[in-house]
Amino acid sequence: MKELRRRLERERLVAATRLRQLGGQIVLEEAATPADSVWDEADHIQASEQREMGLMSRERLVERIERLTAALKRVDDGTYGTCIECGKAIGQARLKAIPEVATCVSCQEKIERGDA
Ligand SMILES: [Zn+2]
Numbered sequence: 001m002k003e004l005r006r007r008l009e010r011e012r013l014v015a016a017t018r019l020r021q022l023g024g025q026i027v028l029e030e031a032a033t034p035a036d037s038v039w040d041e042a043d044h045i046q047a048s049e050q051r052e053m054g055l056m057s058r059e060r061l062v063e064r065i066e067r068l069t070a071a072l073k074r075v076d077d078g079t080y081g082t083c084i085e086c087g088k089a090i091g092q093a094r095l096k097a098i099p100e101v102a103t104c105v106s107c108q109e110k111i112e113r114g115d116a
Contacts (some may be wrong), residue, residue, distance in 0.1 A: 005075055007099055012068035019061040064100070071100040083107050 011058070074080040082091050085107035094101055103111065 001075065004080070005072065008068050008072050008075065008095070011099065012065055012097050014070065015061050015065045015082070018056070019058060019065070023089065067100040067101075067102065070102065074102070085111075 001111055042058040069081060074082075082088070083090055084102045088104055090101060090104045094105060101108075102112060
């Protein structure tokens, strides 16, 4: 679980750093402030990650930060990895690919179709 937390915090930090470069502002909640070790990692963000974030609009970065923050909260309450729509477990491969994901594949499809 520690690894997961670090990954979520790190991705959020990358997004927040990028957002700041774009001139946007995001207030990270005090309770969710990453540990010093995570902040140190900001200096070591890979160029590829920065490029990826560079393609995202400010609005998308804010949304991503919000999703990462929500995912960190779910780690804290022990509900991480459970679909927020149907309560079933989200597949490991899906969580690995999109760590901040909050819904399983079938609920995501329903949401995208607009019938959720
Ligand atoms: Zn679901």
